[in-house]
Amino acid sequence: MLAGCGASKSSNQVKNKVTWMQTSELSSMDVSKMTDMISDTTLNGTNEGLLRMVKGNRLIPGVAKSYHVSKDGLTWTFNLRHSKWSDGTPVTAKDFVYSWRRTVTPKTAGEFAYTFDHIKNAKAINQGKMAPAKLGAIAKSPYKLVVHLTRPQSYFKYLVSQAYFFPQSQAAVKKFGAKYGTTSRDMVYNGPFKLTGWTGTNDTWSLVKNNQYWHKSAVKPDQIKFQVEKDPSTVVNQYQSNKLDVAILSGQQVQQYRHNKQLHIRKNAQMWFMEMNQKKYPFFRNHNIRKAISLSIDRNQFTKKVLQDGSTPSKGFVALGLGSRNGRDFADDAYVKSAVTANSAAAKKLWLKGLKQTGKKTVSFTLLADDTDTGKRSAEFIQSELDKLPGFNVAVENLPFKTRLTRSANGQFQMVLSSWTGDYPDPMTSLSNMTSHSSYNNGKWTNRQYDRLVEAAEGKDANRPQQRWRDMVKAEKVLANDEGIVPLYQAAVPQLVKPGIKGIQFFPESPEWDWSKIYRTK
Known part of the structure; x- marks a missing residue:
C-alpha cells in the first residue's frame, strides 16, 4: 500500500494513507461501555461530542456550534449544528439525551457513569433510585440541548468533549442489539472517520474518511490503517521495511534511536x-x-x-x-x-x-x-x-x-x-x-x-x-x-515517524491523538 509511486493516481493514493502501530487490541466502540485508551482514541477519531479537544488544552466547536453558561454555573445551553450520522440520519439533541441516560442506567454498567454525577439526578439514576427520564439533560428542540447541573463544575466543558459524553443513535443501538459497538459494522459514526475492518477480535482495522461528517473538507487523510504489534523486534523490522509509518519503540531501542530525527518522545498524562x-x-x-x-x-x-x-x-x-x-x-x-x-x-x-x-x-x-x-x-x-x-x-x-x-x-x-x-x-x-x-x-x-x-x-x-x-x-x-x-x-510515548508524515496532533490528556490533520509529503 505504501510502496511505489508511478502514475499520478497512484501517487495521490499513497499520499493520503498512513499505517499506524498500536500496542494493544481495540476493546470496544460502545460509548457507554468503553474503558481503555485505544477505544477512547478510536472513538474520538470516528465520533464527535458537543465540543472537541485540540492541542494546547483548547476546545473548539464540535456538534455544538455555540454554548452558553448561566451566571450561577448550573445551566448549560448548547446550540447544535445540522450534522449527520454515517447512515445519513440527523444528529440531534435527543441523541445526546439518549446516550447519557443509557450510560447512567444501572443495567448498562457504564464505568464512566460517575463522570455524570454533577448532572441533575444522575447519581440517583445510577443508584437505581430514579428513572433515567429524570436526568437533567433536556432536548428543548432538535438542535438545542439544555443541561442542568446540581452544582457548578468549571471543567464540564472539557467533559462534553470526551468520548463518554458522545451522542448515540437510539435507532442504531436497537438495530444492532447485543452486537452494538462490538465490530466496525455494528456502529454508526458522526466524526471525521468511519471504522472499517474490525471484527471485534482482530489486530488490524482502519479509519476511512466519513463523507457525512459536517466538516469533511478539513479531514486530510483518506485512510489510516492500524496494526497491533507487541514484539519489539518485529516493530523495528516493520518500520524499516516501510510497512509501518508510525511505530512505538520499547526499552533499549529508544537509546539506539536517540540521535535519530525520526524519534519523538511524547510525554503524556x-x-x-x-x-x-x-x-x-x-x-x-x-x-x-x-x-x-x-x-x-x-x-x-x-x-x-x-x-x-x-x-x-x-x-x-x-x-x-x-x-x-x-x-x-x-x-x-x-x-x-x-x-x-x-x-x-x-x-x-x-x-x-x-x-x-x-x-x-x-x-x-x-x-x-x-x-x-x-x-x-x-x-x-x-x-x-x-x-x-x-x-x-x-x-x-x-x-x-x-x-x-x-x-x-x-x-x-x-x-x-x-x-x-x-x-x-x-x-x-x-x-x-x-x-x-x-x-x-x-x-x-x-x-x-x-x-x-x-x-x-x-x-x-x-x-x-x-x-x-x-x-x-x-x-x-x-x-x-x-x-x-x-x-x-x-x-x-517513544515514537518513530517517517519523515514524510506530517500533521500529527498529540496532546498529553485523553484522547491523545487527532488524526484528522495527518498528511504525506512523500
Missing part, C-alpha cells in the same frame, strides 16, 4: 500504578503491608534501567501537567516524597510488622499485567523487587490487554498493574477515580477523609478556587500516605 485487591484479600487492607510494598520498589531504576523510554518516576497519582496554581504544578504541591521513594530497610521492617499483625509468616499472590513487551518487563521487575520482602512469593500472569482490563474491572485479581490517562487538565480527572464509590477504584481502597475532601472540592468549594485546590492537594496526600495504590511512573 498516563500514570502507571499497582492496585491490590483490598476487597477480596484482607491482607492488603493492612497499611504497613501496603507501605512496605511501595517502599520496596526503586522507581528510578525501574524507569532508567528497565523501561528506558523517557518515562519518569511518579510523584503521586496525579500526573505532572494536569493543573497548576500560582506557577506551581499540582503534582509538585501534593508530592509526598516518602511515599514513592525506595527504602529497603524501612520496607522490610514494615513488612515484618504487617505480617505479625495479619498472623502470616508467608504469603503468595499473583501479579497481573499486560502481555506487551513493556507489560512483561514491568511485571518481572516488580516481581523481583517484591521477592526481596521475606516470605513474599509473587507469581506473574501476563494477559492480552482486553482480558486484563476485564479482569481488573470485575475484581478478578490479587495484584494488577494498571494505568490511567487524564481526560482533562484538572487534577479531579484522576482524584475522582479513587473515591470509595468510583467504578475505577478496582482495588476498593476506602478512606472517609479522602471521600470528604473530594466531595468538598466538587461541592461546597467548587466556586472557591483556592480552597478547592487545597482540598485536592490534601486528598492526594491522604492517598499517598495511606498507600491506597502504589504509584509507579508517568509514561512517555
Whole structure:
C-alpha cells in the first residue's frame, strides 16, 4: 500500500494513507461501555461530542456550534449544528439525551457513569433510585440541548468533549442489539472517520474518511490503517521495511534511536500504578503491608534501567501537567516524597510488622499485567523487587490487554498493574477515580477523609478556587500516605515517524491523538 509511486493516481493514493502501530487490541466502540485508551482514541477519531479537544488544552466547536453558561454555573445551553450520522440520519439533541441516560442506567454498567454525577439526578439514576427520564439533560428542540447541573463544575466543558459524553443513535443501538459497538459494522459514526475492518477480535482495522461528517473538507487523510504489534523486534523490522509509518519503540531501542530525527518522545498524562485487591484479600487492607510494598520498589531504576523510554518516576497519582496554581504544578504541591521513594530497610521492617499483625509468616499472590513487551518487563521487575520482602512469593500472569482490563474491572485479581490517562487538565480527572464509590477504584481502597475532601472540592468549594485546590492537594496526600495504590511512573510515548508524515496532533490528556490533520509529503 505504501510502496511505489508511478502514475499520478497512484501517487495521490499513497499520499493520503498512513499505517499506524498500536500496542494493544481495540476493546470496544460502545460509548457507554468503553474503558481503555485505544477505544477512547478510536472513538474520538470516528465520533464527535458537543465540543472537541485540540492541542494546547483548547476546545473548539464540535456538534455544538455555540454554548452558553448561566451566571450561577448550573445551566448549560448548547446550540447544535445540522450534522449527520454515517447512515445519513440527523444528529440531534435527543441523541445526546439518549446516550447519557443509557450510560447512567444501572443495567448498562457504564464505568464512566460517575463522570455524570454533577448532572441533575444522575447519581440517583445510577443508584437505581430514579428513572433515567429524570436526568437533567433536556432536548428543548432538535438542535438545542439544555443541561442542568446540581452544582457548578468549571471543567464540564472539557467533559462534553470526551468520548463518554458522545451522542448515540437510539435507532442504531436497537438495530444492532447485543452486537452494538462490538465490530466496525455494528456502529454508526458522526466524526471525521468511519471504522472499517474490525471484527471485534482482530489486530488490524482502519479509519476511512466519513463523507457525512459536517466538516469533511478539513479531514486530510483518506485512510489510516492500524496494526497491533507487541514484539519489539518485529516493530523495528516493520518500520524499516516501510510497512509501518508510525511505530512505538520499547526499552533499549529508544537509546539506539536517540540521535535519530525520526524519534519523538511524547510525554503524556498516563500514570502507571499497582492496585491490590483490598476487597477480596484482607491482607492488603493492612497499611504497613501496603507501605512496605511501595517502599520496596526503586522507581528510578525501574524507569532508567528497565523501561528506558523517557518515562519518569511518579510523584503521586496525579500526573505532572494536569493543573497548576500560582506557577506551581499540582503534582509538585501534593508530592509526598516518602511515599514513592525506595527504602529497603524501612520496607522490610514494615513488612515484618504487617505480617505479625495479619498472623502470616508467608504469603503468595499473583501479579497481573499486560502481555506487551513493556507489560512483561514491568511485571518481572516488580516481581523481583517484591521477592526481596521475606516470605513474599509473587507469581506473574501476563494477559492480552482486553482480558486484563476485564479482569481488573470485575475484581478478578490479587495484584494488577494498571494505568490511567487524564481526560482533562484538572487534577479531579484522576482524584475522582479513587473515591470509595468510583467504578475505577478496582482495588476498593476506602478512606472517609479522602471521600470528604473530594466531595468538598466538587461541592461546597467548587466556586472557591483556592480552597478547592487545597482540598485536592490534601486528598492526594491522604492517598499517598495511606498507600491506597502504589504509584509507579508517568509514561512517555517513544515514537518513530517517517519523515514524510506530517500533521500529527498529540496532546498529553485523553484522547491523545487527532488524526484528522495527518498528511504525506512523500
